[in-house]
Amino acid sequence: MKLRWSAFTLAFISGVIAVPASADMSALYEVQSEDEFEQKLDMAMTIEINEAGDARLHISGKSDYFLIRDGEVYAISRGIDGPYAKKLNDLEAVIADAGQAGGISLDLVDQFTKIDLVEKGAVNVGKWKGRGYAERGSNRKVGPVDLIISDDEYLSPIGSAFARLVKGRFGTLRALSLTNLFGFGVYDPKVRELLASGTPLRLKGLELSEVSDATVDPERFELPARVLSPDEIRRQHEPFEWAPTFDRQPRG
Secondary structure, X not given: OHHHHHHHHHHHHHHHHHOOOOOOXXXXXXXXXXXXXXXXXXXXXXXXXXXXXXXXXXXXXXXXXXXXXXOEEEEEEEEOOEEEEEEHHHHHHHHHHHOEEOOEEHHHHHOOOOOOEEEEEEEEEOOEEEEEEEEEOOOOOEEEEEXXXXXXXXXXXXXXXXXXXXXXXXXXXXXXXXXXXXXXXXXXXXXXXXXXXXXXXXXXXXXEEEEEOOOOOHHHHOOOOEEOOHHHHHHHOOOOOOOOOOOOOOOO
């Protein structure tokens, strides 16, 4: 009887241990800056991640957000008749075919001055540590540490979400540029490489301030009922007709 009780107890304990805990994670990035104007900005960014690796990234005040679902990245926007989704791969293809992003020629994007990054060694952000990077300006002066990347394994789900986002060259990075990371530097190959190499602790004025492992409502990772087709995305991003009074059509 004693052996049967021990076996039952072991089986029960094993069963309890085998039940996986929630692997959800949420990260909050808030403005942390010495600049007086930036200190007044009540802006933040959140990243929510579930056990399957789906993720949702939202910048406060914006009527759209990014959703990574089954490995695909979508831009979710609020339409008149409800939210809709655009697959980022389709948006990237439309932008590449049009040869311009937001009125800026892709040829010009390729000619943006490369960022001269200076590694500043280990930098602490709260209880986390990472590698700091600053930008050397045209006057050869090195600015503040605006980018910090951590290789902390605990934070890796957050880093994986960022890595998936920066695979998109035009659509994703255009939206992420709202964080004002080195201005147009978000298009810089070195900056993108660093963003994909670990977990950002600081992105310009936005700094990781809190991480939670509380369960995230599964509905927050659901796609809207409407997902635009590539043709719908192309028509949505087609510029309006230029003023017929003027012959020259600006090309960006």
